[in-house]
Amino acid sequence: MKHGITTEVFDDEMPFYCDYYLTYTALKTWDIGMYMHHAELSLFKNHKMLGYAEYHLNGKGGLALNKWASVESKMMPVIDKLLVGYTPEKVKLFKSKQKHANFKETNNETSGKSTEDELIKLRKWFEKGLISKEEYKAEKEKLLNK
Template structure:
């Protein structure tokens, strides 16, 4: 019985988060990325977080509306979904980094179980959720 009283709260609080990242290779020597604005994304601070973490890796960014200008060698597209459980929270996000039209990096964040998830981490800030994901995507770039 004691084992249940100790482990059950840990299971309930444990995060059910899935992170899938295909890091960008250092061979690309990226210094600037154009971020294609996705007007369907209504997650507060999402693009600001992306830009901040890219900046931490020495990569500048600029937002553009589609189509992204031809002068942009590197382009980032994104999607982010929010779910509700008392308040909205980031439940899924994907980032795709391209060199021209070739995908060179991918990052995905997903809370499994959605609003049924018992993890308190689901209400963490976008920055707390996405920074580690973007850091893995850009792991080969200075921080």
């Protein structure tokens, strides 16, 4: 959440409402205990790679004590590198612009749509994080009271 981006972990197929997704691969090795020595992050939008970043411990750590550092301390600099330029303010502004564009689009199209279609679209916006839970509930209530 440091960069203002909300996330969701899924094991099966990617949910229909995900435009962006990240793959994460980590390799561990053993020396008295398990530790991560290599990791890769790949960021995609609609199956097109937008960015890549990796963590690599030279020689799998050898005698270096930093091999025992936490995964978080190893990965946060990698995530920061991958998401350079993304701040909570920029992400909030982007989401706000998307939300307003979607509301305008819906207002132009609602005359021919059923309440069910409008509720489905509203749910998609909420699941994408384009509107807050409060906004979702308020708009849902308006639609149901039509």
